[in-house]
Amino acid sequence: MTIFPPTGAAAVARGASIATSLQRGLPALVRGSGPIAIYAVFALLIGLPLALVLVQAVVPDLFSARDAGSALSLEPLARVFNSPRVAASVLHSLELGMLVACTTTVVGGAFAILVQRCDIPFRAAISTVPWLVFLTPSYLKALAWVLLMSSGGYLAQFGLLPSWLGTSFFGLGGLVFVHTLSLFPLASFIIGSALAGLGSELEDAARLSGAAPFRIWLRINGPLLAPAIALSFIATFAEVLSDFGLASTIARMSDFGVLTYGIYAAASDYPVDFPAAGAQALVLLSLVLLVVVADRLLRRRADPRLISGRARPARLYNPGSWRWPAMASALATAFLALVLPLAAIVARALTQTLGNGLVWSNFTSANVTAVLGANTAANEGLLRSLFYAGLTALITSALALLLSARLDRASPVLRTAVIGLSLGAVAIPGIVLGFGYILVWNRLPGFRDWPFPHYGDGSLLVMGYVAAALPYCLVVILSAIGQLAPSLTDAARLHGVGTLRRLLAITLPLVLLSVVTAFLLTFIRTVFELPMSQMLIPQSGPPAPTLILKLFSHDRDGLASAIALTAMAAAAIGAALVWYPLQRLVRPRRSSVAVDTHGNQSVRTGAQP
């Protein structure tokens, strides 16, 4: 908020004149180059690396160590499509993605409505659950459930696991269960932020006309939330397709091969089977693009624009006798998604061996001490990750805000292209994008000699993190900006306010919560981002996720669990330090915006905390 000091009318006029003169000074070329800049950012961050991986599906010898060549060949694609294993993994990925997209959207949507619109006990505490679930990376949750559900695991040790449940867990059912529990925050964020923008004017109007709550949700809120629900469905579907954490653990242990694992397997050897990896990545990307295109075709009409600067915070429902059951179901979700897996990780972090179980003699504090002690590899890795994550979050949320503002006014073609690319990037396993980054920045002439960013330095890792996080930030911020009525910025534009100033003084304050949400999501995800950390590991030292994975693969899951726990705690404290003061600052703004009726004036009031 310090960027926007309180300004009087004179200051506004002065600032505006500087901004306009600057604006006039900029060549018309720069002003017209908005779409080009958007394309360039995407091409560099995602398009080019991805293309280099995908093109090998048809030019298999492009990066071959011996006899590199650019001859076209359909052999890798033919090989992939003729393989029954790949066909099965495509079907598995689709089946899993569809199921989880449905269950997650339902659970996440219900959770958002329950927490935002129903007056249930412990509402504030329960509303933090999605964030906390989001703090736990998917590979850790998968590991926790393996620790819990395997035949010699913690639940079996306590006699709480019937054998039929243990065996059926390692299959489609268990995968859907764990995916839903770990992804419902995503759906809850997307639907929840749309719900927050919805306000209750329309609802109140319907109520005054005598509509029952069920009818209001079915006929008014439901259709208005439809874009968010569709977005949640697509984002979850893409997330499941690209997931590697569960694919390499539970799916792997249950005869349930999925595409990402196939790509990983093809890419983890010397020489790498790049053509096979490229061909499977191509299949994966095509699937996601199909969904995006289908979605665009299905709902042609424009997204509703709801925030007009007059929205009032919605009223809470009183669920009456359903209060306690509603709270119980929210708590049960929290218990399964958060408490139980965390307990397993805590137990593992505090014990010497898994086999000896939870007996007193097996407990130790050695793992935690090793992480907290100064100058240990674990501690250095953790600090490094927190620094990289903070930097990445700053750059990504700023970039996403700029892109969103441009995109919101851009042509539908560009918008569709960018959303398609973003979701495609979400669905492409990080390991593929990581390979692409190595190919671009270490193999392509011109790129490999650039001093910054440079392969092997922290700079390229941060760039890779930004690329991995940008799609998310864009989805979060774009959905918030998409709800702003164009009249707000139009009014400012008519008053001669420049582009950048409109963005910073009007758009940013109105979507500040979403921008901060994007910042925190990026920060937390980046602390635990695995594939980029692995592929672009800086020579100066590994970030925490690489360390955690290395320890897991060496079966030192005690120390790995301890690092993960400490990282979660650090990320949670960091996020809380940003979030709570900000919420206090933003809350009174809403009411002042609601009181004002003139767009310009309400924004100025809003900019003052």
Next chain:
Amino acid sequence: MRTRTTFCFAISLSTLALTMPASASDLVLYDALDFAGPVAKAFQAKTGLTVDVVEPGSTGETLGKIAAEGNNPQFDIVWLDGSAVMERMAADHVLQAIPAAAYDKVAFTDLGKSLIPQSHAFLPTGTSTTAIEVNTKKVPADKMPKSWADLQSFAGSVAAKDPNLSGPAYQWLAGFFQTNGLDTGKTLLSKTLTNKSLSGLSSGGKVNKAVLTGDASVGINQDSAIFSKIAAGEPVVAVYPSEGSVSLPQGLGISAKTQHMDAAQKFIDFVTSAEGQAAMQNGDDTDFFYIPIIKGINAKPGRETNIAYTHLDDAVASAHETEWKQWYKDNFVQ
């Protein structure tokens, strides 16, 4: 003014990014071995030469990174389990031949001498082998397996690594076919590895986990991984099959494009010295339990070194690599 704020913000961001540590060390080491970090630290303390240790994860992931770097490798030295993959990298001119003088300086044991490759693709620094990992809580003492053939009686409860994902596992598969005969070997495996969710694991850690959690009663695993678990107090033992064991050397290779040949040679000298070998044992993880191959160096306490070896015919193993890996994948990997 706000425009200026934004510009300042952008400039300070780029400055911050530019000041992030860029690497300028004397050596860059790519590896997937637990002891590489401690060894590099000890080397740095002794010689003052700085080493950047880059560990992307498993052997497969390190290999993937090297493959992606292709003809512009960023490492000076690579240190991994497995000889065949080193040979392939040398054949692709990613690695250069180790100078003959480097081998002459080291007092190798007979086992060590047998591991020196004709191509000089790598310098062996130690070895390990594959053994049968048995969960003593699940298998009574009188039912212990003694040979690969005995594993049939544990059918469906045998954990194994996918040779497509693990270099050492391929070395085991090739050795298994060599000692048991190809056709008998295939039949034997078909009768033993009847549970695909256990026979296509990706790392030794996962085999350990399967055996420790009781999902599997026995596992086919690198023996150093088993000894590290025994030292940690887990209820497992290592059984060496009566058919004989195939050695899995750890090798150091030098990048074909290195600009730091002197430092690389000093690193090799240090690793093969008594101090270097002590650093290689200064820890509790899997790889610290390697079998030394230099005269006068003993293994970590508890580590079995009296093992009956058979020599793997590398030519046969590499000639059939694609075919046998595919066969394994088709039969035992989902």
